[in-house]
Amino acid sequence: LMPPPHVIIQKGFTSTTLAELLPALGQTALVAGTGLALSIVIGIGWAIAMAQAGWVRRSLYPYAVVLQCIPVLALVPLIGFWFGYDFSARAIACVMVALFPMVSNTLFGLQSVQPNHREMFRIQKASRATTLLKLELPTALPAILAGMRISAG
Template sequence: MTATAVKQAAAEAQPKVPSTPGRTGGDRVKVYGPPLAAFAVILVVWYALAAYLESIGRTTILPDPTRIVVDSFFPADPRDRPITGDLLDALALSTGVALTGLAISIVIGIGWAVIMSQARWVERSLFPYAVILQCIPILALVPLIGSSLGYSLSSRVLVCVLISLFPMVSNTLFGLQAADKSQRELFQLQGASRWTVLTKLQFPGAMPAIFAGMRISAGLAVIGAIVGDFFFRRGQAGLGILINNYASRLQTAELWASVLTASLLGVVIFLVFGWIQKAAVGRWYEPSS
């Protein structure tokens, strides 16, 4: 097969880049209006529910957002210190653990899926182990990891990998196998090698599915970092340890501040990968509405 023929087949397999006009003010309202409206509704419901719980004497369940901010970061009692420093330190640790575990999951997941995509018998042999890994109750496995490997940061990273690996494997495999049959036959008629088919046809077409897997795994990696903290309480405290400490002391406002920070971390990582996806494939890929 000549190099020219390979390039021609690859060019025909690539999606066409549509022209995208600039976004107008009305488009921005359609994009950002509904999420902002939903956020406003959530705040109103939150304040109403907190006021009701306070009226019946259940103030330790759900403080309103204002109380969370004031009690956590601007305490009126001089004997209470703000949790800003502790929260930032824990956030930095959990972010590092989650991103490290996510990076390892991405590498392993893509490699695993690429191997399985090369032959059906390989997929039948290896994919069940990915399913088994997904079905293992991680809460039962975490203490075993701690007793076997210790309670260092590497154990927390391993928990993140175990939790976030499956979406990368399944999404990448789905994307690689979703290559158009006619385009695959065109490559085969031109005598393209497996490597050429993988790099010029399958992998480019699988990018949207791969990025979708990354976004799912990003949230799961944050969950893994928090779950690991709940069991690995030695060493520097992450968000999970902070949440557990505040819960045991009935510091409701500080507890909610830590929980919301952990949630915000997951959302930020999710949005970052969404931005990367848009930058990488947004010019030619647009999900159906």
């Protein structure tokens, strides 16, 4: 039923097979990298929007949870029907897998700002943008990087 391991290794790493596998490896890496980059951008933006307004968090966070709960394999035929089975459909599937860790970790990091620090920015009459850029995002950076590490898997 199955050939011995030395035959698999011999046939798997011959020059003809390796020449066929390397372009496929490049395409897979490109799709995975594109999906990861899109999920980082979308996830951080989504989490910032949820951290800035409570009503946005209450209305959008359930969609993030639903996105995580639905198996991607159940959605792949639907994605294939809508977008085909080319690069864009594969990138969308990668985004669906990697988006929730980015959203949840970034939101956790943005909400973990010390109340004293936030109060200091309020006393100094800092704008929301200044508070976000100079307090919340630097504080959330370890959580954002952890989300990137989890999403990269």
